[in-house]
Amino acid sequence: MSHASDKTASDSPPERELDDLSRDLLSRIPTGIFLSGEFVPGASGRELEVLNPATGQALARVASAEERDAVAAMDAAAAAQGPWAATSPRERSEILRRAFELMTTTYSDDLALLMTLEMGKPLAQSRAEVAYGAEFMRWFAEEAVRVRGDYFRVPEGHLQATVLRRPVGPCLLITPWNFPLAMATRKAGPAFAAGCTAILKPARDTPLTALLFARIMSEAGLPDGVLSVLPTQDSRGVGSALMADPRLRKLSFTGSTEVGKALLRQAADNVLRTSMELGGNAPFIVFDDADIPAAVSAAVATKMRNMGQACNAADHVFVQEGVYEEFVAALTRELGALRLGSGLEEGVDVGPLISARQRDDVAGLVDRALAGGARALIGGRIPEGPGFFYPPTVLVDVAPDAEIMTQEIFGPVAPVAPFRTEGEVVDWVNADAVGLSAYLHTRDAGRAMRLAERLEVGMLGVNSATISNAGAPFGGVKHSGMGREGGKEGIGEYLESVYVATPVPPQP
Incomplete structure (x- = not known):
């Protein structure tokens, strides 16, 4: 996949507060929308500004998606869904494993520094998030080859039941700014392991980590169209366009209870499968x-x-x-x-x-x-x-x-x-x-x-x-949401059960 035309964060004037290492990193981070394996300008040409919270000054300008970009991402996800679901569990597993290795070796320092620059946490905590976020890729690489169905005779004895597990289909993953890598991997890892395509909409404040994540997944061998990344300053418009599309099958959201409730109301129109990780306290x-x-x-x-x-x-x-x-x-x-x-x-x-x-x-x-x-x-x-x-x-x-x-x-x-x-x-x-x-x-x-x-x-x-x-189920009760992320439960959120009934032949 070629990235020669990527616009990078170096297009913004360097800030005096940044050291050479930070400026070099920003010069290598793509800032276009990620569609069909390429980083491209948004349809409108609009951009959003990413700030350094330690200074309040600009780090970069990133392409801001609009509704036409959402439709293009949905087109790509729908086209890739069938071929991706048909790939073997082992092939999906190996892609996730390669992504884990890239995150913990080649890109470990870049990811940590980038999160500190755009989110503010101390570097030691950013390094810990890299390890934690990468672990979801390793965990779900292992879970991809362990999806099981069921086979049993119904109580009356006249039917043989086979229960298949298949991917739910294209997913919208909406992530918050506080853990920009881990919240992406915690959602995308099980989605890809299950055979689902995904559209990732990162938080407006921290899009750079999500774009670097897209590059890593591309290098790991994820096919074009399986992942799209849509940074945007029009979250409501982009989200509404995607959720109104009948091809979307699943919504996973991490954020405030107030926004989660609004998304649940929208999801009801197309009866979307939903996972909600909401407020804590x-x-x-x-x-x-x-x-x-x-x-x-x-x-x-x-x-x-x-x-x-x-x-x-x-x-x-x-x-x-x-x-x-x-x-x-x-x-x-x-x-x-x-x-x-x-x-x-x-x-x-x-x-x-x-x-x-x-x-x-x-x-x-x-x-x-x-x-x-x-x-x-x-x-x-x-x-x-x-x-x-x-x-x-x-x-x-x-x-x-x-x-x-x-x-x-x-x-x-x-x-x-x-x-x-x-x-x-x-x-x-x-x-x-x-x-x-x-x-x-x-x-x-x-x-x-x-x-x-x-x-x-x-x-x-x-x-x-x-x-x-990564190996334990994460989630809450009451207004803190529904569903679980991580653990063996995590991949189940991206699978649906299909019951196949066949008559039991008479005994000879």
């Missing part, structure tokens, strides 16, 4: 019998991953009264020691938030909490200077039903509230409309299993800071 619960140093370390890790901009980040902290003061003091000390700055700088722990709007949303939540009587032990104020930074913040004297305790923060802010009994904290958590994940710290194994059954969440981390893994 995860509680972090610490009991009196917990290992407090370990709980504090876990709270820092899960609160500050991606500057708190993760759907499964610990949004608010509940600590049992007996250890409340000890925990708050240690948490404040640990968060106060973290270094705020550009993710490109050595030793930085906390990068910028993705945009001025996101920073201002976080600041507004904190300001309203302070006005309502909360106290900031550290942080709580936007720092001076360029970029979209917000400091690590610990809030106390916060009521359990305060806005900042019931809304997803998506920032480096830890409101902490005390609780008395197990039943009390369970009631607080289950009153929330969302239920993606929760974290629990206790030495009581019985309590851990009891709460696993009582807490209305899809994932529970016990004495742990991390839960995400």
Whole structure:
């Protein structure tokens, strides 16, 4: 596949803040729409600007897709669907395996640096995302050759039932900005493994990683048309055009609950298969019998991953009264020691938030909490200077039903509230409309299993800071969405079951 005509990010003037390595990388990243194996300008010629959140300045200009590009992508996906579904599971598996190897060797450093440039997370966290995101390609390379059907006789005995599993067909994959590689691989990996074609619509703020992902898939041998990538500043128009097309069979979306609900209403018109990974607002619960140093370390890790901009980040902290003061003091000390700055700088722990709007949303939540009587032990104020930074913040004297305790923060802010009994904290958590994940710290194994059954969440981390893994099902309950990504369940979201009945011949 030729890429000689690719427009690259070097077409934008280099910024003084970027080092030579960053400028060299941007000069090699395609910024056209990816259609039928080529990077091309959009039909309208319009472009969107990609900002460096550490400076607020432009990194690149990227082609912005419109409805005509969506139709072209759908044409390509529909044309490629039959041949791609007919490829052997082993061939699909080997393409995914090659993509995994490219991500973890040839393109590992490029992917990490690019995510830090366009999203802001520290380089160490970007490298961790490369490893995590690539793992979905390896996992689903293995799952591609393990799809099974079924064969049985119906209870009445007169029919033999064969159940086939086949790809659902062309898919629309809508990914967020906070994990621009991992959210693409977590959706595209199982789609390709199952034999589905896909149209990837990355977040407006982070299209460069998705375009580099397209190049990697092309180099791995993915046939033309199986993947299209449509960066756009007209998400509603492009998405609506695709979802109105009767050839589309599946929608997978990760993002806010509000947008997810709107997409579900649209999906109803064509009765699309849907997977929704929506809002989080995860509680972090610490009991009196917990290992407090370990709980504090876990709270820092899960609160500050991606500057708190993760759907499964610990949004608010509940600590049992007996250890409340000890925990708050240690948490404040640990968060106060973290270094705020550009993710490109050595030793930085906390990068910028993705945009001025996101920073201002976080600041507004904190300001309203302070006005309502909360106290900031550290942080709580936007720092001076360029970029979209917000400091690590610990809030106390916060009521359990305060806005900042019931809304997803998506920032480096830890409101902490005390609780008395197990039943009390369970009631607080289950009153929330969302239920993606929760974290629990206790030495009581019985309590851990009891709460696993009582807490209305899809994932529970016990004495742990991390839960995400390619081999495990990721997803929530209630307004946090439907369906699961990763694990053996992940590929099932892209397969449909076909029941074939044949008469049982009479015995001779």
